[in-house]
Structures are given as C-alpha cells and as structure tokens.
Amino acid sequence: MSTFAAPKGTFDLLPPRGEAFLAVREAIAAPLRRAGYGYVETPAFEETALFARGVGESTDIVTKEMYSFETRGGDQVTLRPEGTAGVLRAVLEHHLDKGGLPVKLWYSGSYYRYERPQKGRYRHFSQVGAEALGTEDPLVDAELVVLAMEAYRALGLTRVRLLLNSLGSAQSRPAYRDALQAHLATADLDPETRRRAEINPLRVLDDKRPELADLIASAPLLQDFLSADDRAHHDAVRTALADAGVEWEDAPRLVRGLDYYTRTTFEFVHDGLGAQSAVGGGGRYDGLAESIGGPRLPGVGWALGVDRTVLALEAEGRALPGATPLDLFVVPLGEAARRRCAALVTGLRRAGVATDMAYDGRGVKGAMKAADRSGAAYAVILGDRDLEAGAAQVKHLASGEQTAVPLDDLVPHLVTLLENP
Numbered sequence: 001m002s003t004f005a006a007p008k009g010t011f012d013l014l015p016p017r018g019e020a021f022l023a024v025r026e027a028i029a030a031p032l033r034r035a036g037y038g039y040v041e042t043p044a045f046e047e048t049a050l051f052a053r054g055v056g057e058s059t060d061i062v063t064k065e066m067y068s069f070e071t072r073g074g075d076q077v078t079l080r081p082e083g084t085a086g087v088l089r090a091v092l093e094h095h096l097d098k099g100g101l102p103v104k105l106w107y108s109g110s111y112y113r114y115e116r117p118q119k120g121r122y123r124h125f126s127q128v129g130a131e132a133l134g135t136e137d138p139l140v141d142a143e144l145v146v147l148a149m150e151a152y153r154a155l156g157l158t159r160v161r162l163l164l165n166s167l168g169s170a171q172s173r174p175a176y177r178d179a180l181q182a183h184l185a186t187a188d189l190d191p192e193t194r195r196r197a198e199i200n201p202l203r204v205l206d207d208k209r210p211e212l213a214d215l216i217a218s219a220p221l222l223q224d225f226l227s228a229d230d231r232a233h234h235d236a237v238r239t240a241l242a243d244a245g246v247e248w249e250d251a252p253r254l255v256r257g258l259d260y261y262t263r264t265t266f267e268f269v270h271d272g273l274g275a276q277s278a279v280g281g282g283g284r285y286d287g288l289a290e291s292i293g294g295p296r297l298p299g300v301g302w303a304l305g306v307d308r309t310v311l312a313l314e315a316e317g318r319a320l321p322g323a324t325p326l327d328l329f330v331v332p333l334g335e336a337a338r339r340r341c342a343a344l345v346t347g348l349r350r351a352g353v354a355t356d357m358a359y360d361g362r363g364v365k366g367a368m369k370a371a372d373r374s375g376a377a378y379a380v381i382l383g384d385r386d387l388e389a390g391a392a393q394v395k396h397l398a399s400g401e402q403t404a405v406p407l408d409d410l411v412p413h414l415v416t417l418l419e420n421p
C-alpha cells in the first residue's frame with residue numbers, strides 16, 4: 001500500500017480532539033449514573049435476525065445499511081447499527097427482567113451503518129445510549145428526556161431543541177395505519193415506496209424527497225387517532241417535562257428511522273449542524289421485546305450521537321474539552337541523569353503529578369523545546385554534574401525563573417509547588 005487512508009465514511013480520532021469525544025461521553029454518562037442507570041456492554045455484532053426483527057424490515061437501516069456477513073462457521077451476523085436491540089437481547093438472555101423493575105442501563109460504543117457519508121453522517125459512529133425496561137410509567141419517559149437535556153446543558157450547549165411526538169400504541173396504530181395507507185394510495189408512488197407503504201406506512205412520513213413533500217404534509221396525523229390511554233400517557237409525559245422546566249416543540253410528523261417505537265418519540269436537534277441536525281433521539285418501544293421473540297417487556301430509551309455532539313460544540317464556538325495538561329517535564333542531561341530521571345518520573349507520577357520526560361538522549365536545546373511544547377508549567381533539569389551536587393534545577397517555563405532543589409526533597413517540593421504555584 002503506497003498511501004494510508006481510513007475506509008470511506010470513517011475517520012480517525014486523534015489528540016487533542018479525541019479528548020473531546022471522551023469528555024462528551026463522560027458528560028452524557030454523568031446524569032445517567034446519578035439516576036441509577038448501570039453500565040452495560042454488549043458485543044459489536046449480533047445475529048442478523050435480531051436487527052432485522054428488532055429495527056424493522058421496512059427501515060433503511062435494515063434494507064440498505066447493515067454490515068452483514070457470514071462467519072467462517074456459517075453464522076449470519078451484523079455489525080450493530082444501533083444499541084437497543086442488543087441491550088434488550090442481553091436483558092432477556094440474563095433474565096434481568098425477572099429482577100427489580102425497571103431495569104435501567106446505559107452504554108457507550110461504536111455503531112455501523114452503510115450510509116452515504118457527509119458531514120455528521122458516518123459509516124462508523126459513536127453513541128451513548130440509555131434504556132429503562134419493564135416500565136410503562138410516563139415519568140420514566142420524561143426522566144430520560146430530562147437526563148439527556150442535563151447532559152447537553154452540562155456541556156454548555158444552548159441550541160439543542162427537543163422535538164416530541166407520540167406514535168401511539170397497538171390501540172391507536174391500526175386505525176391510523178388504515179387512514180395513512182388510504183391517503184398514500186391516492187399518489188402514484190415508486191415501487192419501493194409502495195412496498196414501504198404496505199409494510200410500514202409510517203416510514204413514508206420520514207421520506208425527505210421533495211416530490212413527496214406535499215403528500216406527506218397533507219397526510220392524516222397520528223395525534224388525531226390516539227386512544228384515550230395513549231393520549232393520557234402523552235399528556236403525562238408533557239406535564240412531567242413542563243414540571244422539570246424542559247421546553248419542547250410538538251412534532252406531529254416525527255417518526256424516526258427505526259420501526260420499534262410506540263407512544264413517546266423524541267429527537268434532539270441542533271440548528272448549527274446543517275442537514276444532519278439530529279444530535280440524539282429515542283422513544284418508547286413497548287412491543288420490541290415481543291418482536292424479537294421475547295415476553296412483553298415495555299421500555300423506553302435514547303441514543304445520543306457523540307460525533308454530532310462534538311460538531312455541535314464546535315458550531316457553538318465552545319472550546320472543546322482537551323487533555324489535562326502536563327504539570328512537569330523532566331530533562332536529563334547525561335547517562336547517569338537519565339536513570340535518576342526515569343526513577344524520578346515514576347515517583348512523581350505515583351504522587352499524582354502529570355509528568356513526561358525527554359527521551360533518546362536529547363541535547364539541552366531539543367529537550368527544552370520538547371518541554372515548552374508539552375504544555376507543562378515547570379521543567380526539572382538534571383545534568384550529571386547536578387547529580388553529583390545532589391540538586392536539580394526547577395525551571396518555571398513561562399518566566400524562565402530557575403531554582404536549585406535538593407534531590408532528596410524534590411518530589412515533595414514539586415508537589416507543594418504545583419499545589420501553590
């Protein structure tokens with residue numbers, strides 16, 4: 001290979017931007033941890049059937065975007081395009097649903113969709129997700145939305161809007177489905193869209209092609225078909241959000257790209273991102289466990305995109321959270337000093353001081369340049385002659401001020417110096 005390039009639609013995360021991704025994941029996780037969500041990890045691939053049944057046969061994800069392959073052993077597997085199906089599979093496999101309910105879980109990882117790459121849309125991307133299983137309580141729907149908003153707030157994002165809808169339950173959907181299908185039948189649809197309209201007409205509402213805009217705008221709305229229970233659930237979610245001081249916009253046409261949603265559905269959008277404006281989304285999926293062959297186990301959850309959250313921070317001109325800078329840079333001059341410095345660095349790191357040193361027998365000029373580049377506040381310079389004299393030079397890099405400190409005293413001296421600069 002003469003050139004190196006990451007596969008199309010993927011990118012490498014390099015320092016210092018990589019730190020921003022870690023910080024975003026942490027910021028999303030913190031409110032979840034405070035709300036009793038436990039961390040779960042599941043495999044990056046699952047049996048293909050899980051996603052086909054779970055995410056839905058009529059979705060773009062299943063029909064066009066899955067990385068599916070046959071293993072050497074003949075198993076059909078797929079790189080996970082989303083997190084909920086795998087987490088639910090794990091909950092059922094390990095009978096977590098037989099313990100205390102709700103089961104509250106969060107996770108963080110890589111997801112894979114063969115999409116047309118563009119800014120904010122990748123074939124390999126990162127999400128942090130949360131799921132609450134075994135509850136139909138609308139307070140839990142609201143809790144999850146509030147926790148996501150807390151994460152955005154903690155990150156300093158001010159332009160995230162919440163779009164909210166209810167897709168109704170099995171009580172409301174059939175009548176709506178009939179009405180929507182009748183409406184779609186009035187148009188001359190291409191074969192693929194017609195197939196969609198038959199399998200899951202709600203999917204058609206998510207079609208962004210301009211030629212369908214009028215048809216979609218004039219389609220009947222699910223909210224006019226909600227059963228009394230579904231309406232009450234939705235009203236309870238809205239009341240709980242209002243009580244939490246969270247603002248939202250009603251989005252009666254919001255359907256999202258996965259088939260499993262029932263009742264509450266929501267999306268978090270950011271206006272600084274252009275076409276790929278959704279920074280996160282989720283909803284309730286009371287029928288999903290059954291559709292993957294399990295018992296009835298209602299649930300609600302969301303996934304927030306880490307990549308797009310970082311883009312949103314950049315769009316708002318926020319300083320990206322960076323790496324914690326080094327405290328100290330150690331410069332050995334001479335072979336004996338090198339050994340002593342390596343030991344010193346170990347001692348300092350054990351004492352909690354972020355320390356690096358010059359390697360490869362670098363001369364004083366090159367080593368001091370490395371010290372400046374490291375971002376450390378102080379350099380410790382130790383030559384073989386200093387070693388004999390039993391003292392090191394501690395240099396404040398910004399001012400150039402330098403003092404000799406006895407070697408035996410060095411670690412406690414530096415710890416105190418860094419605590420009270």
Ligand code: AMP
Nearest residue numbers: 120121122125278279280281303305308
């Ligand atoms: P979804 O699983 O489609 O509901 O997506 C949830 C969130 O994950 C979205 O709001 C995006 O922030 C993010 N996301 C989904 N697909 C991609 C992708 N192809 N590239 C980057 N981020 C994505």
